[in-house]
Amino acid sequence: MTTDVAARRPRRGVWERIGSGQAGPITAVVLALTIGWYLAAIAMNFSGVRDRFERDETPYSVGDVIGGTLEAERPLLPAPHQIVAELSNSLFLLPPTSNRSLVYHGWVTLSATAVGFLLGAVLGIALAVLIIHVRTLEKSLLPWIISSQTVPILAIAPIVIVVLGAIGIRGLLPKSIISAYLCFFPITVGMVKGLNSPDPMQRDLMRTWSATAAQSFRKLRWPASMPFLFISLKVAIAASLVGAIVGELPTGAQAGLGARLLAGSYYGQTIQMWAALFAAALLASALVAIIGGAEWLVMRRMGGAP
């Protein structure tokens, strides 16, 4: 039936079709950002490139300088095509074992992120379950949980790594702990809300059946909290990636996206930094998308209304 409608509909022009769907606005925004970026790259790199021409005492035109701003080796702001080239080179062309490969560094960070996310999710959910069942904990525990998040993670990270290093724990786990520290919080807050989300009638029903606390948790509170769980997991997984990257910064780690960022900034390799930054952003999007997929599957099983 839908195909009939589509067949009868008069053909629309390309621009009309682009303008009507989601594709139009998205393309427009990406285009505007790219153009803005190129203009910014030209503006920011201009004086540096011109100075080089001056130093070398070669004659130059404005066109030469503009061309130079987009091809500079260590620009203040690399042009998009330079980042894309670096990204595709270090993602696809270099062997994944190379220490210049972003696949390698991405994997190192991803494994710390995954472990940290799991730790944080378990901790976050456990705290939420405690808080909703023991009312005094909401007053006594929640302030600590909130204040834990006001401490700058950059200040905590070196302490965690040094302390754990002193007792012989190195490598993945310290990074994961920092990552878990960042990501448990949205899960706790979201799950306290979610586990308390059933309305009074739904809860009273459980009382009329004289259900135990465990039964009403399993059959009412937990399923009711699913939408809240997935929203907080999406926030948390992005936070745990940030945590893993931050955990790689203070120790001068040899591997990981954070190490790549740090090395880039030491040696003025701006293109490498931006490539690592974009790799982190892509990784975050992929992780959020995976959670989104899991959410879709679970919600479909739970008969989600369209």
Next chain:
Amino acid sequence: MRATWRPSWSTNVNTIGKISPSAEKIIEDAASARPKNPAIDARGLSLTFDTADGPVAALSNVDLRVDEGEFVSLIGPSGCGKTTLLRVIADLEQPTAGTLSVNGLTAQQARLDRRYGYVFQAPALYPWRTVERNVMLPLEIMGLSAAERKERARRYLALVNLTGFERKFPWQLSGGMQQRASIARALTFDPALLLMDEPFGALDEIVRDHLNEQLLKLWDRTFKTVVFVTHSIQEAVFLSTRIVVMSPRPGRIIDVVDCDLPRARTLDIRETPEFLEIAHRVRQGLRAGHAYDD
């Protein structure tokens, strides 16, 4: 037709007061229980809520006896404590004074023993469960086997005319169908007492009439005791064997109207003089409660 199999109470007097697990047995007990046992016996029941604006007397010195097999409606304007009274019977609220027994037990013991089914104003189905699994939920909690759950869900969904909708999710059903599913859910574990809090209040009048008829048939067939909260005089008179008229500030009983229409009723009965007379008396009771206010 019922008369052909209903035993006379004199021959079955021994069974009075025994709680039987099977539906047939309960039907037998209820039918034979004349003179009846009190399903609910409340004496001097009071409940005062402490609110920010000071104490509010939701219930004041309520005496109410409901016999087994009766259909009693609580009627009154909002704030008269009819829902509170029902919730006290269900042990969802604690009275501040008075005594209350439900099926000869304390309200709490009756709740823990799952002696009643409760139907709320809204269907309150769990949206992530199919209709069938919603109806099976109390049975899951009570630990019945999967086969037994399935069988009972089938039987009670048939009783409320929802056969064929087992696999639908609540949002796929109309409001009336959802409320029917919630009634089936309250019946699946076969409680002798059914507490209903304005179950049809949110439905349009045509659906409500239809469900009233179905509920009456269901009551007639199962011999349950029903306590039914409503603010519709017509609904109360049509369904009940007794109507308890309540009045607010403080919530109290101001009149009890016997409703001795024949047990099997159709909607036509609402046009008869007997019906109108009872409705008139209920209305006068409500008005008297109101005059007290002014």
